Amino acid sequence: MKQSKKRRVTLQQVAEHAGVSTSTASLIVRNNPRISEATRQKVLQSMRELGYVYDRVAANLRSQSSTTVGLIITDISNTFFSEFLIGVHDALEEVGYTVLLGTTFDSIDKQDHLISTMLEHRVGGLILCPVSGTAQETALRLEQLDIPVVLAVREIPEIKCDYVGADYREGALSAVNHLIQKGHKRIAFLGGIRESSTWVKRMEGYQTALLEAGIEVDDSLVIDSAPTREGGLEALSKILRLSKRPTAIFCFSDLIAFGVMQGVRQAGLIPGEDVDIVGFDNVPEAEISHPPLTTVSSFPRRSGTEAANLLHHKMSNTNHKQQRIILKPELIIRESS
Amino acid sequence: MKQSKKRRVTLQQVAEHAGVSTSTASLIVRNNPRISEATRQKVLQSMRELGYVYDRVAANLRSQSSTTVGLIITDISNTFFSEFLIGVHDALEEVGYTVLLGTTFDSIDKQDHLISTMLEHRVGGLILCPVSGTAQETALRLEQLDIPVVLAVREIPEIKCDYVGADYREGALSAVNHLIQKGHKRIAFLGGIRESSTWVKRMEGYQTALLEAGIEVDDSLVIDSAPTREGGLEALSKILRLSKRPTAIFCFSDLIAFGVMQGVRQAGLIPGEDVDIVGFDNVPEAEISHPPLTTVSSFPRRSGTEAANLLHHKMSNTNHKQQRIILKPELIIRESS
DNA sequence: CTGAAAGCGCTTACAG
DNA sequence: CTGAAAGCGCTTACAG
CATH class of the missing domain: 1.10.260.40 (lambda repressor-like DNA-binding domains)
Structure with a gap:
């Protein structure tokens, strides 16, 4: 060292x-x-x-200031988060901050450790995509930090904090409504972590859409999984074993949807013909997948920009009022449904 | 602040x-x-x-040490670099370093500015994917830094420095040989920036393969472009206007290849049937694209890990000898060719 | 417009 | 095993 x-x-x-x-x-x-x-x-x-x-470090020490910001996300290889990262990074760089990056891979221990590391490095603010099931203890700690914090994507219900995300419930609702309008009655909801607030919101939207259409929710059609392509593939294999298969699948995320499409093909079926598939997020790959994926855009990059701007505002205005920025999701119909 | x-x-x-x-x-x-x-x-x-x-910052100041490392890449939204980033980040986090991230978007000015920012933040070492056409001046500056530097992906011929990359010439050679073996005689080389060392190496491989097979290099089949999906799409449109079209396309990168496949489809042709396409890098999407993309793996993630390990070694051993780590690329044949 | 002195929060010799 | 003093490279009042 x-x-x-x-x-x-x-x-x-x-x-x-x-x-x-x-x-x-x-x-x-x-x-x-x-x-x-x-x-x-x-x-x-x-x-x-x-x-x-x-020597900015010496200067910051003396003047009790900071030119760095901590960004803690779940997983860079998940395009949703890499898009989010781009949004944050570009916006912060523009206003002269350097970002310290940390990834939790959904581990609570790692998250706790990263928060500490960021504080030890004197970041002037923190953007955090919390791990699902973040403990009360961590939540309290976050609330007591004396630097500005912005939560993004997932929420921690226990604490009041600035937050940036999309209306995941609404997004799920529009996705499932779209499938219902296409005449589907058996619609599965695949993938994602049940503990995550983003899962719960989507589930609410899913249920609401079905109920409003007079379709009963069939628990065997709701299968959670790791939020990865492999997770999607696995969840699908469970679906394929069902005696009464669904005719359409609403996926927790595009990443999950890619796994599902892969599995559907492996089973000799054609996505968009034999079974309709809808994703969530609208990551760049959704456009080039085959067939192009119908999805709900949750504007990952813009979420990042908004989170960065919100944090920056909070860091420079002492009288900042707490804000929640909820982006309105957008259904993008392509050929997978 | x-x-x-x-x-x-x-x-x-x-x-x-x-x-x-x-x-x-x-x-x-x-x-x-x-x-x-x-x-x-x-x-x-x-x-x-x-x-x-x-307060790690105060501690580092007093003890003249550093627990941060700077990482400067071209573009996070390019999956090649985000994979590289993951490799670097994970390896450094494991040994207790925090990474400061910067992106150049291939701008020399931004690169110069980022190098300064990193130094001002007292990073203990630097991993840099240099901008194509990095000036002599910057090169000299890099050489004189008194912190360890590792160059990655692209090279700066003017300076001696630790370097991590893949054998791009060899990779291009195997890709083009594969196409030749499939009977192609008119093979295009599409996309990428001519100034970049990685383009030059691929071009060498491309030419060598053709020459060895007794095929003359047709300059009209070599079209450079921005290293993006849009760039690929554009380069392809130029190809489509040719009176004597190629029957196969070797693309500078997977990203370019995705653009090319998109364009091919828009022209009513089927990739892998009407025209064979090969990419470069083996980013994760290559596997799920349709058709799955034949490509040359340049091991982006592993390159990142190697660069991080090399840097770490250099930072902890004063008697470190300069090293060049060149990964051997691997042809992965899928259905696009 | 410029200077001498103190201090940010830590670590480093050096004594004991 | 523990303590008092100096110093990392800067900025901050405060004088002039």
């Missing part, structure tokens, strides 16, 4: 070289306008000559 | 509370074993009571 043998060039050395005081040099690195242009040029020249690199 | 109103609990306060000196408390946070178990427990208890959070 030891850094360079060579010592860093310090601001003091620069000041000496330029023949000014350290305070003057300090004002210059921070672009304070009340320094004469002549001195400024002289000092900037010394910096170049000595190869000076500003 | 101002942090919390509440002041951080300091180690000194903890020490006072526990009735020991600050040095003792410091030894305890760093798990120094020469403190009696009794004192240790007493101090740990005080930390819990006061809600102490270790």
